[in-house]
Amino acid sequence: MIRLSKVSQVFGGRRGAVEALREVDLDVAGGEFVAVVGRSGCGKSTLLRLIAGLLVAGSGEVLVDGDPVVRPRRDVAIMFQRPALLPWRSVLGNVLLPVEVFGWRGEEHRRRARELLDMVGLEAFHRRLPHELSGGMQQRVALCRALIQRPRVLLMDEPFSALDALTREELSIELQQIHMEHAATVVLVTHSIEEAVLLADRVVVLTPRPGRVHTIVEVNVPRPRTLGRGAHAEELARCSAELHEVLGARRA
Helix, strand or coil: CEEEEEEEEEECCCCCCEEEEEEEEEEECCCCEEEEECCCCCCHHHHHHHHHCCCCCCEEEEEECCEECCCCCCCEEEECCCCCCCCCCCHHHHHCHHHHHCCCCCHHHHHHHHHHHHHCCCCCCCCCCHHHCCHHHHHHHHHHHHHCCCCCEEEEECCCCCCCHHHHHHHHHHHHHHHHHHCCEEEEECCCHHHHHHHCCEEEEECCCCECEEEEEECCCCCCCCCCCCCCHHHHHHHHHHHHHHHHHHHC
16 A cells, blocks of 8 residues: 655755655555654654655655655545644534545535544534634544545644643544544554554654664554553553663664
C-alpha cells in the first residue's frame, strides 16, 4: 500500500543544509497500523508529509498503491497535532470542509458527517462553534474531518500530544475502534512509546537526524488494547520496554 524506497530529504537554509532523512526504506501493508517514533528532529513529520504529498522527496521514491506521490491525494488524509478548525464554522461545517474543497455534492456526505460525529460522542454538538469545545472534543472533530473523505490512508502527526492523559487514553480507544471498523491504513507519528504500542501493529524507530530506520518492533496483541491491564498487558509492557531500551541506546 505504502512504499518508501531509498528516500532522502535535505532542506536548505541560511546556516547550511539540514539532512532530515537518509535512504529510508519502509513498507506499510494495506490495513496496517504503523507508528513511527524517535527523538525530536529525526524526520518523523517529514516522513509523514512525504507520504501525504505535501513534500516531494529529494531522492528515492514514495509510492501509495503503486503510484508515485508527487502531490496530495484524495484517498490520503492527514491529521495534525493541532485541530486547525475554522473558528467561524460550526462543528458540522468543519467536518464537511473537505467535501466542499473536493467539490462533492449530495446529502450522503452530510449524513456521513453526522454519523461520524455521533460515533465519537459529539451528537449534541453539531451546531456548536470550535471555541465552545474542549481540546479533546476539537480533536474528535478533526478526526471526523479526516475520515469524511473515506481515506484509504490516514496519516496522524502527534494528534493527541497536547491533550491530558485521560483524554489521550479515551481517544486512543476510539481510534482503535475506528481502525477496526474502517480498515484504513494508518501511519501515526508520536513521541509516546506507550501510545505507539497501544495502537500499532508495528513500531518503527528512526535514528537521530538524519533519520533512518533503526529498528522495527512488532506488537502481536489483538485489539482492542488497554495498557496496564487485560490479558495481554505483559506483552504490551515487554514491547514498551524494548522500545525504551532501543531509544535509550540511541541516546547513549
